[in-house]
Structure formats: C-alpha cells, structure tokens
Amino acid sequence: MKYIIGIIQPDRLDDVLKRLTEKEIHLVTVSSVIGRGRQQGVAEVYRSHKEPGNLLKKIKLEIAVNDEYVELAVDAITGGARSGNIGDGKIFTLDLEECIRIRTGEKGKLAIG
C-alpha cells in the first residue's frame, strides 16, 4: 500500500479528480494549503503596497492506494495537473503501514478500496 501526496495548482483540481474517477480511484482527501517552491509568487497590491506573496495557494491531495493503483493515480495527477509551467507541483509517494476502516474494522488491502 502506498500513500500518495500531490501538491497541485488550485485551478487543476477538477481535472485531476475527473481523471482519478476515470481510473476508479475514489478515495481522496483534499485540503487548501499555502506553500512555496522555486517559482516567484504573484505579488499582490493593496493600496499600492506590494505584498511579495512568497507563499502561494495550492491544493494538497492525499490518496491511499493498493500497489497496483499507484501508477494509475500518479498518471491521473500528472495528467490533470501538468501545464508545463513552473509551479505545477509535486507528487510524493510513501509506504503505507496500515489502513483501518472505522465502520467495520477491516484492515489492509480490503479497507482501502
């Protein structure tokens, strides 16, 4: 089992979710986050006072999958989130030790689906 974390541009979320659904990956947690990478932020102007804006709004996706779905999930995220510009984001995959479904107490492979 793997735990996949994707950091993507907010405007790409719908596209990524659509592709995940197409690959029958339904389990996903989405949060609104701020962060920074190598790219320069968009400076915002408030009453002529420029805010450097070095922390940018991003979307964080968290997806737990069985091993055979890792490739599919990564493809869905890259496919949906890639624009070719700096700031498209990153994907991290982590080994996942255990997964427990609260309702039934099922564990592991069974619980993820």
Place this chain on the structure above:
Amino acid sequence: MVRKPKGKVLSLCFVITCTIFLSSTSAWASESIGVTELVKPVIDSGDTAWVLVSAALVMLMTPGLAFFYGGLVRRKNMLSVLMQCLMILCIVSLQWVLLGYSLSFGPDKGSIIGGLEWLGLKGVGMEPNVDYASTIPHQMFMMFQMMFAVITPALIIGAFAERMRFSSFCVFTLLWATIVYDPVAHWIWGVGGFLKSAGALDFAGGAVVHINAGITSLAAALVLGKRQDYPESVSPPHNLPFAVLGAGLLWFGWFGFNAGSALKSGALAGSAFTATHIAGAVAGATWSLLDWLKYKKPTTLGMITGAIAGLAAVTPASGFVTPTGAIWIGIGAGILTWLAVTCLKTRFNYDDTLDAFGVHGIGGIWGVIATGIWATKAVNPDGADGLLHGNPMQLWIQVKMVLIVVAFSFIISYVLLKFVDVVMKLRVSEHEERVGLDLTQHREGAYTLIS
C-alpha cells in the same frame, strides 16, 4: 402633539410665531437663514421623518466602518476592531447625552465652547430649537448629531489598529471626544462658534469629522509607532469582502450623513444626496483608473478606498455644490488620496495602518478647500459663493478653517495621546501584539477552524 396647521390656522400661527420671533431675536440678528421656517416653528412630520431615518443611517455607518476596517486587518485582530467601533457607539453616545451635546451645541461661551446649560440633556426636549432645526424635535437634532460624534473617533481606529491597549483606547476616546471633537463641533456648527460666525462652510463635517479624525490619526500613528513587522511583512487584508460590505454600508449611510444634514426634507436634501453619490462614484472610478495605470490592474480595495475618499471629500461641500462641482471634487479626492496613500506614506514611513489620515485627513482637507471653490448660492441660498462663482474670499475662509482645525486637532491629540501613554501605556506588549488583540484584549477569537 403639535399638528401641522392648515388654512386659517396657518395665518394664526404666522402671527403667533412672528411674535415669538420678534421676542427672541439674538441668534437671528445677522442671518437670513430660516425666516421661512420661523413662521411655523412647529414640528414638520416630513422633516422629522427624514432626520429620524438619517440618524439611523448614520448610526449604521459605525458598524459599517467596523467591517470596512475589520476586513483590512489580520484575522487575529478582527474582533478588536469590531469591538473598538462598537464600544465607541456605546460610550460616546453616553458622553454625548451627559456632556458632549451641551459642550458642542449648548449656549455659546466666548465663541469657543458650548456652555453646561444642557448637561444631561436638560431642556433638550421635543420643542424644536429654532437655532439649529426649527421643524424637528430638538432631541432629534441631538440624536442626529450624536451619530456624528460617534463615528468621528471611530475613524481614528484605522491609524492605531492592531496595537493599542483596549483600556487606553477607551480612555483616549472619551477624552478626545470631550476635548477635541466637542470644541471643534462648536466652532463650526454651534451658534456663536467663531468659525461659523466667520462664514466657514462645512455642510456635514468635512472639518469637524474628517479633518479632525484624519489629523488625529496622523498624530496617533506617530505617537504609537509602527507595528512590529511594518512594513516588511504585514499580511494582506484578511477578508476583503468584509471591507467591501463595510464600504457599501458606509456609502449607504452617507446619504443620511450628508443629505440628512439639511435637517429637513426637500430640495437641499435632494441636492446633497446627488452631490454625495456622484463624488463617491467618481472618486472610486478615479482611484481604479490610477491603480490600473500604475499597477496594471484595478484593485477592489483601491476602488472602495477611492469611493470612501470621495464621500469624505464631498461631505463639507454636499449642501453647496452642483453635480458638476461634485464630479470635480470626486476626481480631486481620488487623485489626492491615492497620492497620499501611495507616495506620502511610503516617503515618510509612518504606519497609518488603514490609511485613516491618507483617506479622511487628505480627503477632508481637499473637500473643505474645494467647498470654497465650487460652492454656489444657486444650490443653497443660505450658503455662499465660492471662488468659481466670484467670491475668492470664501476660499480663504475655508483655508483658514483647515489650518485652524489641523493645528488644534494635531497638537491637542498629540498631547492627549502622550498623556494617556504616560498614565496607562497606549501599546500592548510585544507578545500581545504577536498573539493578536482578539485573544489578548478580549479573550475571544473571530474564527474557529472547525464548525
């Protein structure tokens, strides 16, 4: 209750009121104002209705200002700004009833202050006061004016937001209302006040409200000093939609502020209503245009700031200028306040947190001067002609009023702030400032993460 006279009753009333008029001459010796009102010093239902509504409209401006300012601070200080505005609504209202109204509008003492005769509203009843508004209950005039006394100190919050101790704020506000606002209101609006007698025009408070609060804001920004992280990393406004909501409420309330200052329903109120709206609209568009040219994008914050600046600038002029005059006042307000906020503040590096000086101080000064340029008796026969209508003297009178109010307001406010600082400290501790005033001054938070 007094009913509106009709037909024969009217002529009878005329005779009676003429007698009253002749027997109480003092205030009217030099003024032609209101002879027509004087023939029927009875309560007019239309006038009273309009002033009642106007007072309520102006009241709404203080919560409106709270949201305007609140949206612009960081989320950890949201409640502190709302609380400061609303606390002013509570304590200055009481100050006004007990003391402030008498000091501002009470029987004149030496042309500089009202007497204590009306302390605790003694004698301020339903009988109209012919000196101020002859067709509405005296008490209603007092209430209308109360709302001005409330919002004026609230404007100053913009200068010291995010760093003032709440207790010191309360003490400062009460002292300021009594020592600064009340005398200035008396000079300009009170019968016998020296600026009023000199012919200075301030229809709805360009000097009394906006210059007064704006200049005090500058003093406050200087005495309190900058916020810890200014100007390097002060976060952007935490909720611009709140600021827009607040600006909308202010704009709405401003119709009561300016058109209500006619103190009667009718042509003058209508013309002030028109001038008010036009100047606000034009100044908002002007600010947007300047943003567009300089920063490539018109900003929401810039637009609402410009509108507020235009509304502030037209305040003293609203009852004296034509719609064309209002357009010029709006354009001037947009340009000057934009320059003040963009250049002046950066150049001199003071932390007028929400630009109370830049918008209200500069906007007010421009408005009072512009009144001396565009005022015309064609709009208000009780006013005066300005520079463009052949009376350059009026401009000089207006400039004098600006200089006097700026000097008085700055010096007294500066001393007052220093005094409160020595006695009880104005600023919160560094730690409290970092944590935010909501938690440290009020033990509350504006927002929870969940639910």
